[in-house]
Amino acid sequence: MDDTGKLFIGGSRKPDDSLNKAEYLELKFGNRHGLVTGATGTGKTVSLQVLAEGFSKAGVPVFAADIKGDLSGIAMKGEAKDFLLKRAEQIGFADYDFEQFPVIFWDLFGEKGHRVRTTIAEMGPLLLSRLMDASEPQEGVINIAFKIADKANLPLLDLKDFASLLNYMAENASELSSQFGLISKSSVASIQRGLLVLEQQGAEHFFGEPALKISDIMRINPNSGYGQISVLAADKLMMNPRLYATFLLWLLSELFEELPEVGDPEQPKLVFFFDEAHLLFNDAPKVLTERVEQVVRLIRSKGVGVYFVTQNPLDVPETVLAQLGNRVQHALRAYTPREQKAVKTAADTFRPNPDFDCATAITNLGTGEALVSTLEGKGAPSIVERTLVRPPSGRIGPLSDQERQMIIDKSPVLGLYDEDLDRESAFEILAARAKQAADSAAARKAQDELQSAPPAGSGETTGWTLPGFGGSKDDDDQGRPQPRRSGYQRETIIEAAMKSVTRTVATQVGRAIVRGILGSLKR
DSSP, rough: OTTTTEEEEEEEOOOOEEEEEEEEEGGGGGGGGGGEEETSSSSSHHHHHHHHHHHTTTOOOEEEEESSGGGGGGBBBBBHHHHHHHHHHTTTTTTOOOEEEOEEEEEEESSSSSSSOOOOOHHHHHHHHHHOOOHHHHHHHHHHHHHHHHHHOOOSSHHHHHHHHHHHHHHHHHHHHHHHHHOOOHHHHHHHHHHHHHHHGGGTTTTTBBBBGGGGOOOOOOOTBBBOOEEEOTTTTGGGGGHHHHHHHHHHHHHHHSOOOOOOOOOOOOEEEEEEETTHTTTTOOHHHHHHHHHHHHHHGGGGEEEESSOGGGGGHHHHHOOEEEEEEEEOOOOOHHHHHHHHHHHHTSSSTTTTTHHHHHHHOOOOEEEEEEETTTTTBBBBEEEEEOOOOOOOOOOOOOHHHHHHTTTTOOOOOSSSOOOSOOHHHHHHHHHHHHHHHHHHHHHHHHHHSSSOOOOSSSSOTTTTTTSSBBBBBBEEEEEOOOSOOOOOOOHHHHHEEEHHHHHHEEEETTTTTTHHHHH
8 A cells, every 4th residue: 555655544444344445644744743542441552552653664753651561562573463464454454564663762760761861950940840749839939949040050950959959048048038039948848848759759860960862862763764762661650640741741841942943844853642641731730731732832843743642532621632633532431421521522523424423433432443533635634534443563562671671782872871970060069168158267267366357348249149158359259258368378270170160060051050841931
């Protein structure tokens, strides 16, 4: 069959159950986003695998979360089984064959794939507040913390950096409040307790360096020309649903911020599958839902297609649902009023087919069968068709630990993210400044005891000085107190070099702090 520029989904059936026609997703509409829904056990994961294989084969990189481990089988060649061959025959899939696809495994915990990290600064105050389930006053304090970090050149890389900054804010709350707004010590204490909870839940594995480079999930396999499929091991991550949802939203936001505008390309630059999408919207504040809707609407011009995978179409807000042009609807149950409403909502979103009633069909679909409607022509949705989804070419089911490790050992990103990098950041800088302030105070006290005259008066400083660390003419341009220069107390070459390096690193990293997640939308 001729599928140039198209992704083969399956074969639709006529009312008499005979073969109607092949159903495709046109690659030029792949960045118009999509939705895969259906009750547990109806075949959503296999549909996700079929779509991922099709995009990869067309040279489109794919990122997908693997909730149960079943998606990992895409990295191995499938096996000829009777039910797969029967399905291929039913839909006239004559050239059906088995093959493996290029896969990179990722894991926030580094157990089933390469480590995935970002920095506190890149996460930004909005998503960090969401991750911590912060109240409005607490979110205000978190925003102030980012402003202070930027102004004082304090790189926020990991949890201990943020904890150190919070400690400093609590100790100097009065002085900082006069400059940035009220900083309540009780709010700071609540945020600190929230950090402890995050650490216990494993979030410390997520924050740090080296941070993930977007280019590493947008690779093309040099041998086959297939798009690399990045599979995130999410079985353990799902124990903290908020961290899971926040991580995927962060990644989506990074794509939005970093990728250039490309308009409507012939095929997507990347396809992003957001499994268990309801976790993103559960109890989400209005501002976050609005940001998601904006990103989904605008990111298509960056060449990124976002496909939400969830059990119920009601899990996705209407403003987001309206942006999803390609639909694969598996069977839904209709036992409760909410389920009945979900069936009606799903049916109403399709372009009707006169041959059958959508609402009735949704409740009667078999496993691996779905109502399919994709964009065609000038971007209008096709008439919905009752479709048997094609069998995948990769393995259905999880890999063994040995097979997974074999894939990891041959990964194109092997060694890039597997070791932690802990360079100087807010934690070390604040500790050093505190020590210097204490040493300077002790030196001045000793000098006062030896001299009857008081120390020289204060002069003006350049730049902003951290409260609590002095601001006299004896402080350097980073607000760090220096020993008084009395002839024999000259700064050594090593001390000067270290100061220069610290200032350069802090300044370069500090510039990135204000960007944050969804930064371009908040600015």
